[in-house]
Amino acid sequence: MENEHVQQRLMKAAEAGDISLLYGCIQDYPKILDSIDEIPFVDTPLHIAASVGHAHFALEMMRLMPSFGKKLNPQGLTPLDLALQSREGLSPSDPELQNMEELSPEDRDLRNRITSTISRLIKFDKELIRVKGRESLTPLHYVAEKGDIDLLAEFLCAYPESMVDRTIRDETALHIAVKNSKLQAFEVLLGCLRRIRKHHDVLGWKDDEDNTLLHIAVSTSQTQACHLSILWFSL
Incomplete structure (x- = not known):
């Protein structure tokens, strides 16, 4: 009592x-x-x-x-x-x-x-950015979904490696940004991915429905996201 x-x-x-x-x-x-x-x-x-x-x-x-x-x-x-x-x-x-x-x-x-x-x-404690909650979503996934550019940039600056974390659906923050049509967030994430030299690996990752970023962008008619995916993958 x-x-x-x-x-x-x-x-x-x-x-x-x-x-x-x-x-x-x-x-x-x-x-x-x-x-x-x-x-x-x-x-x-x-x-x-x-x-x-x-x-x-x-x-x-x-x-x-x-x-x-x-x-x-x-x-x-x-x-x-x-x-x-x-x-x-x-x-x-x-x-x-x-x-x-x-x-x-x-x-x-x-x-x-x-x-x-x-x-x-x-x-x-920058590790808080990578703590997985419900459905293995992290704070980085959340700001990517909302297209919150300021916090997204702040999180990536503090812990760039956090962008390789995946949800239970095998989605990275990149997948989530494209699925929610957050082009500016997608661009910020791509820039960080290049800086940590993981763009060739991560851009080809598939979610649990076997979709790459390019597949998602094409299926949702996001022309600019398609162009960016192809451009960055070729670098």
Whole structure:
């Protein structure tokens, strides 16, 4: 019972980004963080703090419990996944916000805080970019799917080798970008692929339906993606 009460206070601390309250919880129940870590699938304080953009709290949690960075919640999401989804939900391109000329000041501030938290987390531990969540999707796969060029470039700069990671459907970030018609993201990924000198290998990889990047581009009538695939493969 005491454990449950302290855990509730800890989650409130994560929501508020209150590091003092975090340590108050630890003082009251020193094993509180370990008890959370023992649960196979759980929303940790890091999940909560990352999703609402409390960078300092998130970094303190990573320092105390590095394992939380790779922990999946019941939906199969890591803390970084959850932060990315929260950020995407505050994008003007989101269906619920399409008719808005711009975000409210509060939402814009929240989005900026979440973006900063994401950047600081991957600077703290770049391995977070490659943590596989539901269906073996990584944070890099997610930003490729959304065509988020800024974060895509940041992730690739931090960990270029992450682009060879595959989903359970044998898709790389390149496959995902083409399947979602994200040409600019595809171009950014191709550039990184060339820099790490893996373009000849990866461009020929097939997904679980036996489709290469060129097959996907042709079948979806993406002329520019077809040209790029052929051009880069010939280099």
